[in-house]
Amino acid sequence: MRNVYMVIKHEILTTVGKRSFWVMTFIFPAFIILLNVGTQVMANSALDDSDMFLPGEGGELPDQTIGIVDQAGLLRNYPPGLPDGLLASYPDEAAAQSALQNDTIGSYYLISADYLQTGDVIVVAKNFKLFGLGTEDLVEYLITYNVLDNPSLTAVAINPLARLKQTSLSPENSQDVTNPLTFFVPFATMFIFFFLITMSSGYMLQSVSKEKENRTVEVLLVSLRPRELMLGKMLGLSVVALLQMAIWFGGALLVLDQVKQLLQSVASFKLPSGFVLWGLLYFFFGYLLYASLMGAIGALAPSAREGGSITFLVLLPLMIPLWLNSAFIESPNGTLTTILSLFPLTSPTSMMTRLAAGVVPIWQPMLGLFLLAVTTYLVVLLAARFFRADNLLSNTALEWKRLIAEFRR
Numbered sequence: 001m002r003n004v005y006m007v008i009k010h011e012i013l014t015t016v017g018k019r020s021f022w023v024m025t026f027i028f029p030a031f032i033i034l035l036n037v038g039t040q041v042m043a044n045s046a047l048d049d050s051d052m053f054l055p056g057e058g059g060e061l062p063d064q065t066i067g068i069v070d071q072a073g074l075l076r077n078y079p080p081g082l083p084d085g086l087l088a089s090y091p092d093e094a095a096a097q098s099a100l101q102n103d104t105i106g107s108y109y110l111i112s113a114d115y116l117q118t119g120d121v122i123v124v125a126k127n128f129k130l131f132g133l134g135t136e137d138l139v140e141y142l143i144t145y146n147v148l149d150n151p152s153l154t155a156v157a158i159n160p161l162a163r164l165k166q167t168s169l170s171p172e173n174s175q176d177v178t179n180p181l182t183f184f185v186p187f188a189t190m191f192i193f194f195f196l197i198t199m200s201s202g203y204m205l206q207s208v209s210k211e212k213e214n215r216t217v218e219v220l221l222v223s224l225r226p227r228e229l230m231l232g233k234m235l236g237l238s239v240v241a242l243l244q245m246a247i248w249f250g251g252a253l254l255v256l257d258q259v260k261q262l263l264q265s266v267a268s269f270k271l272p273s274g275f276v277l278w279g280l281l282y283f284f285f286g287y288l289l290y291a292s293l294m295g296a297i298g299a300l301a302p303s304a305r306e307g308g309s310i311t312f313l314v315l316l317p318l319m320i321p322l323w324l325n326s327a328f329i330e331s332p333n334g335t336l337t338t339i340l341s342l343f344p345l346t347s348p349t350s351m352m353t354r355l356a357a358g359v360v361p362i363w364q365p366m367l368g369l370f371l372l373a374v375t376t377y378l379v380v381l382l383a384a385r386f387f388r389a390d391n392l393l394s395n396t397a398l399e400w401k402r403l404i405a406e407f408r409r
Helices: 002-016 019-026 028-047 093-101 136-148 151-158 180-213 216-223 226-262 275-300 304-323 325-330 335-342 347-357 363-386 400-408
Strands: 066-070 087-089 107-111 121-125
Touching: 002 180, 002 226, 019 226, 066 093, 066 136, 093 107, 093 121, 121 136, 136 151, 180 216, 180 226, 180 275, 180 304, 180 325, 180 347, 216 226, 226 275, 226 363, 275 304, 275 347, 275 363, 275 400, 304 325, 304 347, 325 335, 325 347, 335 347, 335 363, 347 363
Parallel strands: 066 087, 066 107
Antiparallel strands: 107 121
16 A cells, blocks of 8 residues: 555656646636637627618627619618618719729729519629628618618518527426526636646656657566556546546636626526536546556557557547537437436536536436446456556557457456
């Protein structure tokens, strides 16, 4: 037991003493979360139609006059609220071309004579813009206003769901769908648990591989049994992992509390009772599961570089929830998300994301934790079989044939 304690102490002091550990603990996760949340927000804004032009509702007006050539004779009236000089009518395309060449207008729209049958409108501009001129919504409103001859119907035709209000009637989801935290907190929870488990389990691979490369393991095996070395590393690095979780998780909860105090509009968001306890349990068993797999790779691989080629396959299950993050936020109790939260290799991130996104039946996190604990126990026993002196002292390349042979053995 004394030997195990010495390994635990060594792993804690060595890992915590690295500057890279503190950089990854404080800076890296914040950068990744902000980057991904920012891209999601930008994508949602790009798809949002709330900036569509409607007079009196904040639609932006162009800074240069727009020419109109109405061959169909549709434009009888201009909507109220448009400033003078914004639109200029021309009898034919030649007159509009002349005005365009003289910079009197920035562009002109040609409404074809058979517009009501074809819907053809041609826009001509002096300067080409890849993503449009930014005046299409205004002209669309102008034409619709004249075709319908009714301001109220025009507004509905342009944006029929402008006043859509979303209300959740399902008792299984008590979160306010209009609250920004309903999106942000589950998204942040998923990334926090993903990086916590991958980084903390990665320390196991780095530690074993490094000692194999610099031949320290040869000295250690003189006074340590391989199983003692594995146990000491896993327990020591688990302390480091829990420290990292306390910093990330505690900081996230503190920020969430401060945001709710500063912004009354998001104060209604609440995490379920026992969320922190569930987080500790799922993280602990998730760490042991993946740390065991990483330790087995480290024992077989002659170097960290060769071990890294297998790491992606080991961590692949944890990436699946990241690729399906929208499903967890939009349908936390759906069939797919429920299966992923019960499957042991994906449950650490999936279940915690579901708990943050809505109310989950109590039997599901209990069952998921039981399956995760049983799987972790079996994987630890399996990984211990790879921690043998012949593997730790071997420099044989880690190939698929060898890996299959070791599993059979």
